[in-house]
Amino acid sequence: MGRQATIVGAPGFVGQRLHARLRTEGWDLYAPAKGDPELLGRDLGVVFYCAGLTADYDRRPFDTVAAHASLVSEIARQGRFERLIYLSSTRLYDGQLRAEVGEDEPLLFDPRDPRRVYDLSKALGENITVARTGGRGAVARLANVYDWADGAPGFLSEWLIRARRERSLRLESSPHIRRDYIHLDDVVEALVAMASGEPAGIVNLASGELVSNAEIAGVFRAAGWEIAFAGEAEPPPPPNARIDKLRRLGVHPRPVRDVVRAYLEGLAP
Template identity: 30%
Template sequence: MTTAHPLPGGRTAVIGATGFIGSRLTAALTAGDPRVPAAFNRAVPPVADGRAAPGLAEADIVYFLAAGLSPILAERRPDLVEAERRLLIEVLDALAAAGRRPVFVLAGSGGAVYAPEVAPPYRETTPTRPDSAYGHAKLRLEHELFRRRDAVRAVVARLSNVYGPGQRPVRGFGVLPHWLRAAVRGEPVRVFGDPHVVRDYVHVDDVTRFLLALRTRIAGGRLPSVVNVGSGVPTSLSGLLDIVSEVTGGSVAVRWERGRSFDRQGNWLDVARADAEFGWRAAIPLAEGVRACWERVLDDAGRAASVPTSVSTL
């Protein structure tokens, strides 16, 4: 878990504050700083009538964590891709009109934007050439942000495969919550494509710790425009399956499936820049993180089982 502590830096706004990453960051900010962050979500929009909402207009650092896309949605719902782009543009326009130039942190993708023909690990200097609708959508957001350097000090955090307790299974996204939910139900887990393909899994609390570290630099000084945020450790699907089997206390039945069009070949990130610039490296071992996820799944399943499904009246 992220430890609360006094945080340096100025006023903070979180867009996407109720999401998987945003809720962790908002909780850490609220616990560690008397200046409660301005929190925005679908119910509390950051922009109204073209004007930045209170809290956003005064922010010294803005975290844009409002991503609602998955690889499947990016392929099948171009309207949602455009809606996410429009939201980013509206926020940047509103900040420009407010006359401030805050640090603006965009959650990007480290697994979908780099050129697949280049051998990993991917550095920030690796050429970008997405080969999926999701990767194109993520890179387009980066381009929109960098076009507005007059309005903000832009930082893109290219995240690898983020996981952690409480992550909801979303179709086509986040293999671990799907596998653990199947395991708790006694169902086979579905493995798509080559089981030897590797990914870079990073715990959500480590990601939160990186986002907090960015606050130390908002008072001035140079900020890198792009930073990889991952474990830096390649883990194959078969290796992750071994960890899940060990954590759940037995062998896991597997259903092998063909690969999907949006699945990338092996990728993982070089995180040397995050270390050099911010003294950050992922600290939570994958087996430890998966165990915490499994314990949360068991707790949730136990609570669900204790709720009556019907009420009889006499």
């Protein structure tokens, strides 16, 4: 029997791919359903806490707090795990008034802003993980994760999925918006690396580069697609997340332009 792992949120976007990867490597996996009464009464091995809300967090603030902080608090309190790896988000950097940020810098939040329930609840989950687990906790702050499997969430994922059936795309966004994108397989690679070695504290799972929609559209156009955008908004870019810690784990995320280019080459007739 292989190493033991528990994936909380296994049916989700990251959880599914992580489960598939660990299964092929021979891990002994436990993927509890929501509300599984056995979760807090058994040895869990390495816990990958992948549960959370994203798109509808503002509409469901109390569910957001429960998903991001309440359950992980119970897991930390019962303590029957080898390691706890909590999935958070580089969205927590959005309040930083800096061009570039690292994992060890304090975060800034305005608690009067109702939309900050996502950031504040994730920050609480992070605090429990790194400060209340006796040195057994680590946090993975994910940037914008993308893939092209059916149902993959997020703007770029939907763009790539549409490209399989459409050669002319009009996108409800602006060419000027910049984001840090990391492919789902690189995220899984990083999570497996975090489960190996010593706990690494907080680690940015990002590419380390902000890329505009216009730059990605250029890759599409070079491959033969027609791309148009519905808007021209030019919001300030988010802080760029440094990835020195990630590289020290031996993980080197692929640039989004290279991944998209290879994907489109595979779609070409």
